[in-house]
Each structure stands twice: as C-alpha cells, then as structure tokens.
Amino acid sequence: MKANGIVLKYGDNVDTDVIIPARYLNSFDAKELASHAMVDIDPTFVERVNPGDIMVAGKNFGCGSSREHAPLALKTAGVSCVIAKSFARIFYRNSINIGFAILECEEAANDIDEGNQVEIDFDTGKIYNLTKNKEYQAQPFPEFLQKMIQANGLVNYVNEKKG
C-alpha cells in the first residue's frame, strides 16, 4: 500500500477539539464531520485539502477527547496519512481501528515542509520527500497491529477470529 500527496503541516499538541469541535458532535455522519475538519485551527483546511494529501505535525497529535469523530473527519476529508513525532494514545487506537494510516517519524516531521510532495510506502515504513529528494524511516507497527490493519480494522479482526 502506498500514499502520495501534498503536505499540510501543523505544530505540536493538535488536539481533538480543534480537529473536530464538540459543537459538531451531535452528528456522526462522516461527510458532515469532514466538512468541519480542523475548522478551529485552520478554517481554510477544508477548501485546501485534496484527496490523498498528507498531514504532518509535531508531538502528541490528537490529544484530548476520545472522539473517534476526529480521525474519521480527517480520513473522510481526504487525508491519506498523518505523520507526527508522536500521537496521543486514544487517537492512535482510533485511527488503527478505523483503518486510517498514521506514522510516527520525528525526522520526517521535522524536515518535511508545508507544500512538499511526499510518498509513503506502508509496507516498508519508508517516507520519500519528492520535493527535497530525501528519505525517512518511520517506526514499523507491531505484528499484532499489522494483522489488524491487514484485516481492515478491528471489527473485521474480531469477526475473523470468531470464525
């Protein structure tokens, strides 16, 4: 599996309240949530994002609320992957559970700039910065999580296990 897109870059501690503010949580319709994604931190995001774009951010991405609406909003808005220095633990779980790609890579998070074109090879965890002609190695997922990702999320994993 591969992703290729233009980078939208943010800082440290991007919290779930700015990814999708609580005032929109009276709905869990993915398209509706996506239409408000990032509004409180970047009102231009929804207009700017194109399918396949890659989000790059600092440490503790997705901190705050447990709302799964947050990764769902980003995924549905077209983001193909978030690369960050680190992720808050609930956001990390939620992303894997809904089959939304996230990668931890401090070097990439530091070096990649807004607007760079980036390609990701999820099988190897390699991140290619096509604009800067550079390569970074992300942390690979543990085997258990790879199996879950291959099963396309937790629900399928549980159902497969049930047989």
Add this chain to the structure above:
Amino acid sequence: MSMTMTQKILADHAELKEVVAGQLIEAKLDVVMANDITGPMALPIFNQMADKVFDKDKVVLVPDHFTPNKDIKSAENSKAIREFSKNQCLTYHMEQGKCGVEHAILPEMGIVVAGECIIGADSHTCTYGALGAFSTGVGTTDIATGMATGQLWFKVPSAIQFVLKGKLPPYVSGKDVILHIIGRIGVDGALYKSMEFVGEGVKELSMDDRFTICNMAIEAGAKNGIFPVDEQTREYMKKHSTKVFKVYEADEDALYDDVIEIDLSKIVPTVAFPHLPGNAHTMDEINENEKIYIDQVVIGSCTNGRLSDLRKAAAILKGKKVADHVRVMVVPATQKIFVQCIQEGLAEIFVEAGCALNTPSCGPCMGGHMGVMAKGEKCVSTTNRNFVGRMGDTESLIYLASPETAAASAIAGYIADPRKEGK
C-alpha cells in the same frame, strides 16, 4: 515478579502470571461505558459484531454530554442509546433527572470498584483509578468491541511513580496537585504510561481529591492514573457498592520509568492558562502580575463537580456576591449531589450569591451548551481542558483552576487567590 499496580491488574484480566511493559495482551473487561456522543456512533459498529451485549450488568450508557438535549440531533442520539439500553435489558438505566455526569455517577452508584478493568468511550474514564481500578478511555470502535465481546487489546504500559508526602495547605486541593504535576511533566509527560500515586501523602487526600487527580491523568497523555486502596477507599466502596472488589499492590521491586516526589504541603493554588492544561502558573506568580479580568466562571464537571468541591466553593461564596460583570454556572455532577446541595444549604448560598445552578450535564466543559463563550471572553473553569475553542469561540480563553480559586475569582471579578478571598 516485578510488576506495577496497573500491570498486575492487567495480567490478572489477561489470565497471565506476568506481563511486561510493551506487551500486547487481550484483557477481560468488568465495565464498558459510553455516553450520548460516543454511544450512538458505536451502535452500528456493535451490530456488525453481535446481537447481544456480552453482559447486561457490565455495559452502561450514560446520556450526559448534550443533555438535557440541546437540539433535535442530540435528542435522536440520546434516544438511540435509550432504546438500545431498553432492548438489551441493561441493568443500569441511566436517564437525565436520574443520573449525572458519567465519571461521577459510576463510582457513586458503585458500578466501578477496586481491581477492575474498565473502559469508557470518553477520555476521562481514567477517573476510576482513584478507586484502585485500571480504567482508561477508548474510542467508538473499541467500545463497540468491548460491548460485543467483553474483551479488548491493550499494550501494557510502563509507569511513572509519584511519591506524595505531607498534607495540603488550606484552600489547596486535588486540582492544584494535578495542575502542578501536568505543569511539571507536560501534556505528553506521561504519554502511554500509567501515573501511579503512592506514599504517606495519599491518606491526606480525600476520595474526591483522588478522583480529580486521576481524572486529569489523560491531560498528561497517560493511559491511566491509579491510587492504592486504603481505608478511605474501602469506606467509600462500602458506602456506595455491593460489588466484590480486589485489592492490588505494586511489587516492591516494580520498575518505573521515573519516580517523582511531590510535597503536598508546598503546593499552592495553581491555574492552567490558555491553551494547554500544562501551562501552569502558581497563584503567587499571578498575584504579582496584572489582574486578569474574567467574564464567566464554571464550577462543576467530571473533574470538580462532586460534593466536597461544591462545599469548598460555597464556603468562599457564602454571604458574598458574584462580581457584576461575571456570570457563574454551578453544575453539581449528579442528582444525588444536587439534592445534597439543597439539604446542606449550598444551593441557597450559590443562588443568593448570583450563580446559575444548573442540572447535571457536561454541557459547558466542551462548549456543548449551557455556558458557551463569545469571542474575547475569559472563563475560570474547574473543568479539565483549555484548548482553543473548547468552550466556545476560538478567541475565548479558559483558565483551569480549583473550585476554591473559581469561587474566589467569581467574587473578585478577576483571577483571585482563594487564600485571601476565603478569609
């Protein structure tokens, strides 16, 4: 064996003799909780996995975030979990007017006790660690899986040990302790770890203080916060629950990533400035600088809406008036606390002082309803997050503080020191 308290609970629930940090396990769940935001979203996912919940005594759905329902969509969401609870014959029927804010009502009704493994589709589920349980927040797919199977995967966390000593000074409480700690270690200072509180200072903290401290473990990025079980914990559980509980203790040779000593007697009233809970300032610093005038005060929430919190606020507000330019919302966290407020005369103190006394709800904490802020407004709040736009407009500002500081600030009209205002 050398396991932390959290690791021991997880090992037992995974039916393993021993676990180590980083190990992936599947653990059995004692309580699975969701609310009116995360619950409705979980139902279609649950339906893909099962027809019946794994155990009707162990699944709890609490309508508290957008209740009393603020609009038609939120009414539909509450209806969805109400009907699901009824159709699944869930033991606990939670409804506005009969329950309260999830993390206050579950301990109060004795649904959660020591030694349990608990998940909730709400990040502040870590609150129940105060009872000596492993308890953590998860998302919607996780909660649906928990409801269907009674099990969930976990990565075993390592831990930071906080050794508490001494006794808190007057007008200083659990909120000041946790704001001090987050200020010290940062909002990702305990990322993916347990925060284990030990030491002779533990016995000096009330159960309500412990709930407040564990509640905000997530604000340091922690997977859970946990206190050992002592006489106070046993007393609390005896009063509130008939469930069988189990007491776990960390092994003496348990390994910790870090050991941090906290002298409770040195903690001063602490305020987290916008826009991170880790942006802590002591009242001594604040007193030296220019006054920060405020527009709103919120006293309540799963962090600080318990009876002792409201008693502390009322003691400061008694016979006083809220500043002319400030509006105050007092929100008891459960119906029982609400009644106690009336019986003890706290309700009268609040209303006479000029506070709005609201029905239990999470509303104002996350800018849902009942206390949303306009552009440029400032709020002192006993809640748990001061992120951009959390309580309303993206240009409104939230200062997190204790009930004592919130009450003192309500009277003064600016962020004020409860050690002065309370006298």
